[in-house]
Amino acid sequence: xxxxxxxxxxxxxxxxxxxxxxxxxxxxxxxxxxxxxxxxxxxxxxxxxxxxxxxxxxxxxxxxxxxxxxxxxxxxxxxxxxxxxxxxxxxxxxxxxxxxxxxxx
Numbered sequence: 001x002x003x004x005x006x007x008x009x010x011x012x013x014x015x016x017x018x019x020x021x022x023x024x025x026x027x028x029x030x031x032x033x034x035x036x037x038x039x040x041x042x043x044x045x046x047x048x049x050x051x052x053x054x055x056x057x058x059x060x061x062x063x064x065x066x067x068x069x070x071x072x073x074x075x076x077x078x079x080x081x082x083x084x085x086x087x088x089x090x091x092x093x094x095x096x097x098x099x100x101x102x103x104x105x
Contacts (some may be wrong), residue, residue, distance in 0.1 A: 003027065003065060026060050026069045048085065050078060057081060063089040064096035 034046050051058040059070045059081050072081050
C-alpha cells in the first residue's frame with residue numbers, strides 16, 4: 001500500500017475480510033508513529049511497527065516508501081513474522097523503487 005493508505009496489491013485467504021479498511025488503518029498507525037518520532041525523538045527512520053492484539057498480530061514495514069503489512073493469527077511467533085517482513089522488504093526494495101521511478105515519466 002502507499003503511505004497514504006491506498007491499496008496497491010494484497011492477498012487474503014478470507015473472503016469476508018475488508019482489506020481496504022485494514023490498509024487505511026495500518027497507514028494511519030504508520031503515519032502517527034512517524035509524526036511522533038519526528039516530534040519527540042527528532043528522528044525519521046522508522047522501519048517497522050509490530051502490534052500484538054487479541055484477534056491477531058500485525059507487522060507494518062517500510063518498503064521503498066510503500067507499506068508492507070502482514071496480518072497473522074495470534075498463535076504465530078512474532079519473531080517469525082518480523083523476519084518475513086524484513087526479508088520481503090529487502091527483496092521488494094529495488095523493484096518497488098523502479099516502479100516509482102517509472103511513475104514520474
